Amino acid sequence: MEFIVYISLFLTTSFLFYIFYETFVVPKQVVKQRLDNVKVMADTRDAFDEEMRESFAERVINPVYERIIQGLGNMAPSSIKKQYEQLLSSSGTKGTMEFNNVIAIQLMLSVLMAFGTYYLMRLTEQPTNGLYVALAGAAGFLLPYSSLRTKSKKRIEAIEYALPSFLDVLYVSVEAGLAFDMAIYRTTDKMKGPLSEELLSTMNEISKGKGRSEALRDMVKRTHVADLGTFVTSIIQAEEMGSNIGNVLRIQADTMRLNKRQRAEAFAAKIPTKMLFPIVFFMFPALFVVILGPAVLNIMETLMK
Incomplete structure (x- = not known):
């Protein structure tokens, strides 16, 4: 129950x-x-x-364009890609332009210049020459690479030129009592340029937790400047061995100034050789006309009598 x-x-x-x-x-x-x-x-x-x-364009054209240049970049050999990436990093355009974009610009410019040459021949009623069209396309393809290489060379030269003066100011700042990091910030604030930009980027990486040695070596890899690599190596060795940073900076400043003088002397030694061709092909013909012209006219008048 x-x-x-x-x-x-x-x-x-x-x-x-x-x-x-x-x-x-x-x-x-x-x-x-x-x-x-x-x-x-x-x-x-x-x-x-x-x-x-x-x-x-944002919904359709840009995604299609990105996929096309991504495919073109994947088709390129790894050695070519590595060479372009080195040029992009040394020219300071690594963050704003990638390898795929450069290849796409080269191809588009090549097609445009080849088509423009062909259209100009048809417009002027000249016989169409395939060689001229091919040369125009090749010139359009090589023009971005040449521009990138020239920009890289100028940036490397600017860093090499500014390095001795930068080390002088850095040495004075360290000797005045500033720490090495604060001295770099103070020097980059006073001296603007590619070298200051690279050092500021490196110091930002260090402040975010990256090792000092690794960040400095990455800066050398980006810039491809031999003198900067020597300076970074000496700084890393001084920190590892506990040496005086001020003495290292003074020695490096003297060394970089000597290298700068030697480069200037080597460039000056090449000037006569570089001036030879303009003198032979441009100045000598004009001198011959001015000097021998009256004599030739007199001889012609004498023979015609």
Whole structure:
């Protein structure tokens, strides 16, 4: 009898709990689910509206362009890619332009110059010469690479030129009592240029947790400046051996100034050789005309009599 009472009590309690659940809990869950569905639909609609507000170029052309240049970059040999990346890093355009973009610009410029040459020949009614079209396309392909290489060379020369003076100011700052890091910040604030930009980038990497030696070596890899590599090596060795940074900076400043003088002397020694061809092909003909012209005229008048 007690067993039946317990069963009845359990069933009654379960029935009341079921009624309470169906009456109060289930409707709230249904409403919540509907609200969540409405929210998802609103978010999807907002995302769709935001996407549709973008221009056709941003929605269609740019993704297609990115995929095409990505494919072109993957097709290039690894040695060519490494060479271009070195030029991009040494020219200071690594963050604004990538290897794929350079290849795409080369191909587009090559096609445009070849088509422009062909169209100009047809416009002037000249016979179409495939050699000229091919040369124009080759020139368009090589022009971005040549520009990038020239920019890299100028930046390397600017760093080499500024390094001795930078080390002088850095040495004075360290001798005045500043720590090496603060001396670099103070010197880069006073002397602007590619060298200061690279050092500031390196110091930011160090402040974010990168090792000093690793950050300095990465700077040398980016710039491809031999004198800067010598300076970085001496600084790393001085820190590892506990040497005086001020003496190292003074020695490095003298060494860099000597290297700068030697480069200037070597450049001056090449000037006569470089001037030979302009003199022979431009100045000598004019001198011959001025000097021998009257004599030739007199001889012609004498023979004609």
